Amino acid sequence: MSVEEQRLILKYADEPSYTNDIACYIKHGGYEELKKAIQLKPEDICKEVLDSGVRGRGGAGFPAGMKWKFLDRKSGKPIYLICNADESEPGTFKDRQIIHKDPHQLIEGMMISAFAIQAKLAFIYIRGEFFEGYKILERAIEEARSKNLLGDNILGSGYSCDIIVHRGAGAYICGEETGLIESLEGKRANPRIKPPYFPAALGLYQCPTIVNNVETLCDVKHIIAMGAKAFSEIGTPGNVGTRIWCVSGHVQKPGYYEFPCAAITLGELIYEVCGGLLPGRKLKAVIPGGSSSKILRADERFKGKLKDGTEFDWGIEDIPMDFDSLAAVGSMSGSGGVIIMDDSTDMVEALANINYFYAHESCGQCTPCREGVPWMKKITTRMCSGNAREEDPQMLINIADQIAGRTICAFGEAASWPVQSFVSKFRDEFEAKAKEQELLRKQGLETSKETTLI
Amino acid sequence: MDLKQTTLDKIDRLVPRYPDKRSAALPLCHLVQEDQGYLTNDSIEWIANRLDLEPINIAEIVTFYPMLRTEAPGKYQVRVCRTLSCALSGAYKTCKQFEDAFDCKVGSTSDDQLVTLEYVECHADCGRAPVVMIGEKEYTGVDSEKAADLIEQIKNGTVETE
Numbered sequence: 001m002s003v004e005e006q007r008l009i010l011k012y013a014d015e016p017s018y019t020n021d022i023a024c025y026i027k028h029g030g031y032e033e034l035k036k037a038i039q040l041k042p043e044d045i046c047k048e049v050l051d052s053g054v055r056g057r058g059g060a061g062f063p064a065g066m067k068w069k070f071l072d073r074k075s076g077k078p079i080y081l082i083c084n085a086d087e088s089e090p091g092t093f094k095d096r097q098i099i100h101k102d103p104h105q106l107i108e109g110m111m112i113s114a115f116a117i118q119a120k121l122a123f124i125y126i127r128g129e130f131f132e133g134y135k136i137l138e139r140a141i142e143e144a145r146s147k148n149l150l151g152d153n154i155l156g157s158g159y160s161c162d163i164i165v166h167r168g169a170g171a172y173i174c175g176e177e178t179g180l181i182e183s184l185e186g187k188r189a190n191p192r193i194k195p196p197y198f199p200a201a202l203g204l205y206q207c208p209t210i211v212n213n214v215e216t217l218c219d220v221k222h223i224i225a226m227g228a229k230a231f232s233e234i235g236t237p238g239n240v241g242t243r244i245w246c247v248s249g250h251v252q253k254p255g256y257y258e259f260p261c262a263a264i265t266l267g268e269l270i271y272e273v274c275g276g277l278l279p280g281r282k283l284k285a286v287i288p289g290g291s292s293s294k295i296l297r298a299d300e301r302f303k304g305k306l307k308d309g310t311e312f313d314w315g316i317e318d319i320p321m322d323f324d325s326l327a328a329v330g331s332m333s334g335s336g337g338v339i340i341m342d343d344s345t346d347m348v349e350a351l352a353n354i355n356y357f358y359a360h361e362s363c364g365q366c367t368p369c370r371e372g373v374p375w376m377k378k379i380t381t382r383m384c385s386g387n388a389r390e391e392d393p394q395m396l397i398n399i400a401d402q403i404a405g406r407t408i409c410a411f412g413e414a415a416s417w418p419v420q421s422f423v424s425k426f427r428d429e430f431e432a433k434a435k436e437q438e439l440l441r442k443q444g445l446e447t448s449k450e451t452t453l454i
Numbered sequence: 455m456d457l458k459q460t461t462l463d464k465i466d467r468l469v470p471r472y473p474d475k476r477s478a479a480l481p482l483c484h485l486v487q488e489d490q491g492y493l494t495n496d497s498i499e500w501i502a503n504r505l506d507l508e509p510i511n512i513a514e515i516v517t518f519y520p521m522l523r524t525e526a527p528g529k530y531q532v533r534v535c536r537t538l539s540c541a542l543s544g545a546y547k548t549c550k551q552f553e554d555a556f557d558c559k560v561g562s563t564s565d566d567q568l569v570t571l572e573y574v575e576c577h578a579d580c581g582r583a584p585v586v587m588i589g590e591k592e593y594t595g596v597d598s599e600k601a602a603d604l605i606e607q608i609k610n611g612t613v614e615t616e
Binding site: 087088089093128129164168169183188189246256345350354361 | 473476518536539541542547575583
């Protein structure tokens with residue numbers, strides 16, 4: 001197994017001579033796939049994407065071709081394509097690289113996808129903090145328009161479609177596809193309940209809508225370039241194509257690294273690709289797919305059966321980096337945000353940091369989430385300020401258990417999973433802290449300590 | 455409310471692009487805020503009127519999205535990301551440095567109106583943590599040395615904001 005990156009999406013992005021203008025993109029073979037695609041039948045492109053088996057890169061890992069298949073084409077209403085460029089899952093920074101360094105790849109992927117689903121209009125919903133990314137995309141779209149690669153009668157094909165770049169304004173929930181749609185309609189980003197509001201049937205303006213992640217839409221370009229079969233041979237069955245792993249936290253070389261699915265293990269990613277931990281430190285825990293994914297403890301043994309029936313018995317370093325393996329160990333590959341924590345990390349503080357985030361970002365629509373997530377924040381915050389109570393660890397679990405599965409959107413799970421996994425896997429640490437503070441308080445001694453993560 | 459002609463032109467070009475003009479609500483909030491610095495009741499009413507909506511339709515989004523402001527910020531808006539990856543890399547320490555340098559508690563504006571210091575949530579650049587945004591410009595790897603540099607640049611007015 002090699003630890004050399006094998007880049008597909010970011011192939012040219014970091015070459016010193018590569019620039020993000022259209023001339024450079026075309027010089028590197030850009031827009032050839034769009035030219036090819038518009039000669040094909042839209043349904044054939046959809047079939048290629050379905051056959052490739054590509055799974056969405058935004059978090060849920062749902063097969064993109066299947067999502068397209070659910071599109072309600074009989075309604076007679078216009079179809080919309082939305083690129084989800086909200087990139088708001090903590091620990092994730094891959095879409096930023098594509099937007100900044102290779103915006104035309106995204107535009108080409110979008111126009112191929114738009115043609116395939118016969119979209120009337122396409123949107124890029126970009127997070128508000130990407131000021132520079134917004135300007136880059138606006139410029140790239142004008143460049144593409146001037147070459148008739150989008151807009152009216154694209155390359156004489158008779159097909160017309162434009163792209164509107166729409167800026168968000170700092171709300172995490174806009175990454176949830178129905179929340180994003182509400183936001184794009186000019187409202188608060190309160191997610192919609194499914195059913196009936198599956199975007200493919202009742203999306204933007206109650207019209208059939210496809211929402212895909214930036215990386216997924218770039219994959220479409222490569223599927224057309226190499227064909228579904230060749231694409232599906234990258235990675236392993238069910239886990240096809242490359243993934244851009246975004247590594248942050250306590251490693252020597254944090255950054256984004258692209259590999260075919262399952263080509264490396266978590267251990268190789270940490271120790272070989274990212275140069276290992278800081279001197280003298282030991283691995284304590286890893287959050288493998290953005291802050292909502294369940295934490296993995298460094299000394300855990302992971303045993304079970306994969307989808308295909310193969311049994312596994314892994315240590316944390318043996319876990320292959322792909323969708324199914326990370327799901328099999330009870331977490332998820334999510335959006336590819338891998339957060340590494342070494343033995344200097346106080347797990348109560350780390351959870352307090354995460355709870356602060358989710359309490360801030362709950363849209364407030366569902367009671368269990370609106371009330372429960374701030375409760376969890378309150379508890380972990382008091383545990384960091386010296387006011388922990390002995391019952392706090394269990395109370396955290398009780399609250400989390402009553403949020404997950406009881407909300408309109410998956411935010412309820414996203415906020416509960418960290419709490420459930422941190423407390424159950426590091427229970428000793430949570431209980432020790434609670435007991436120690438109780439005891440000190442009874443003796444009238446100072447309980448608060450300086451914190452670094454909250 | 456007096457909007458610059460360039461802002462009005464942008465608004466006039468933008469609104470008809472959307473199949474439903476209510477979709478232009480958030481972009482208009484951005485444009486008016488960029489023009490005026492923040493959103494007042496007058497500007498909320500103006501946007502509502504421009505889009506044939508009720509003021510509450512705009513007010514409810516202004517109060518929902520963290521980037522929209524209803525109070526004038528200081529000359530420099532300093533946003534420190536405090537989410538996990540940045541925190542693991544020392545973001546809280548970085549923020550404390552800004553607080554001390556400007557005698558300004560995070561979440562407020564300094565008395566001399568020079569700086570508004572805020573915590574923000576993940577800015578999607580976690581590989582180069584800690585991340586600090588000044589105006590529209592992002593600074594990465596802001597350790598104590600870089601923070602000291604930025605503080606100096608803010609004080610002498612040379613810091614880049616876009």
